[in-house]
Amino acid sequence: MPRIPLDDLADPRYAALLADYTRLKDVQLRARREPAEGLFLAEGVEVVRRALAAGHRPRSFLLSPARADELADVLDAVLAEHDVPVFLAPAAAFTVLTGVDLHRGAIASVHRPPERSVADLLAGLGPGARRLVVLEDVVDHTNVGAVFRSAAAFGVDGVVVSPRCADPLYRRSVRVSMGTVLHLPWARATGWPGDLDLLRDSGFTVAALALADDSTALDAFDAPERLALLLGTEGDGLTRRALAGADVTVRIPMAPRVDSLNVAAASAVALWATRG
Structure with missing residues (x-):
C-alpha cells in the first residue's frame, strides 16, 4: 500500500483506519478500547523500531514526513510483507487528529x-529463568513502564502483573519503558494472589518489598538463585493477602525522614541489589 498524504483529516475513506489514533487523551476510554479491539500504540521512532524488531504486526502508521524518512528502511521491509497504510501528516494534523501534542511525529x-x-x-x-518482577495493582502507566525498563536493564527474565494492574501495552507504558515491554515476556495473573503459588512451585522464592517490622534489609538479604520480587501499588503498597503469599519480606534501608520510594525507583534499587 502506498504512503498516503493526509490532506483532509475528514476523508471518509480513511475514517475507520484513523480511528486507532483518535481521542488519545481519554485514558479511561483507551484503556478499555485497545485491549478489546486487539491493538496497542507504539510512539516514537525507536519504540516503533523495537515493536517491529520484536515481531509485532502493524495495523497502520501515522508519521510526519521527517519521521517517515527516518523509518524508511523498516517501512520498506514491513510493506514488503504487510499491506498496511502509512499515513503522512504534518505536525499540526497530529494534534487535531489525536487530541494531544505529539512532538515525536511517529506512531x-x-x-x-x-x-x-x-x-x-x-x-x-x-x-533457566532466574529473576521475575511481580506487580500488584500498580495503576499508573508511567510507573509500569518505568518498572519494565528497570527490569530489562537488570536482566529480569519476565514480569507478572496482577489483574488490576495498569496495562503494560498502553502507549504511555510502552513509551516510558523505551519499548522494553515489547520484548520482555510478561503475563497477567488471573488468580490473585493464588498465582504466586505457581511461581513458588516453579522454584522461585517470592520476596515482598515492604516496610514490615519483620522485614530484612536488602543489604543483608542473601538473594536465592531464583527470585520473584513482589512490589505493590503506589499509595498503599502491598495488600495483606499478597504479603501473606510471600516467602520473605525485604526493605530498602533509608534515612529516617523518608520511609518510602516511588515504586519505579524502588524497583530499580531492589533489582540492582538482588541482581544475579
Whole structure:
C-alpha cells in the first residue's frame, strides 16, 4: 500500500483506519478500547523500531514526513510483507487528529498479542529463568513502564502483573519503558494472589518489598538463585493477602525522614541489589 498524504483529516475513506489514533487523551476510554479491539500504540521512532524488531504486526502508521524518512528502511521491509497504510501528516494534523501534542511525529498502531497466563509465561521461560518482577495493582502507566525498563536493564527474565494492574501495552507504558515491554515476556495473573503459588512451585522464592517490622534489609538479604520480587501499588503498597503469599519480606534501608520510594525507583534499587 502506498504512503498516503493526509490532506483532509475528514476523508471518509480513511475514517475507520484513523480511528486507532483518535481521542488519545481519554485514558479511561483507551484503556478499555485497545485491549478489546486487539491493538496497542507504539510512539516514537525507536519504540516503533523495537515493536517491529520484536515481531509485532502493524495495523497502520501515522508519521510526519521527517519521521517517515527516518523509518524508511523498516517501512520498506514491513510493506514488503504487510499491506498496511502509512499515513503522512504534518505536525499540526497530529494534534487535531489525536487530541494531544505529539512532538515525536511517529506512531504505529500494532496488533496486540494474546495475553499469557502465568503458567504459560513460566513454561516459556523454562528452568533457566532466574529473576521475575511481580506487580500488584500498580495503576499508573508511567510507573509500569518505568518498572519494565528497570527490569530489562537488570536482566529480569519476565514480569507478572496482577489483574488490576495498569496495562503494560498502553502507549504511555510502552513509551516510558523505551519499548522494553515489547520484548520482555510478561503475563497477567488471573488468580490473585493464588498465582504466586505457581511461581513458588516453579522454584522461585517470592520476596515482598515492604516496610514490615519483620522485614530484612536488602543489604543483608542473601538473594536465592531464583527470585520473584513482589512490589505493590503506589499509595498503599502491598495488600495483606499478597504479603501473606510471600516467602520473605525485604526493605530498602533509608534515612529516617523518608520511609518510602516511588515504586519505579524502588524497583530499580531492589533489582540492582538482588541482581544475579
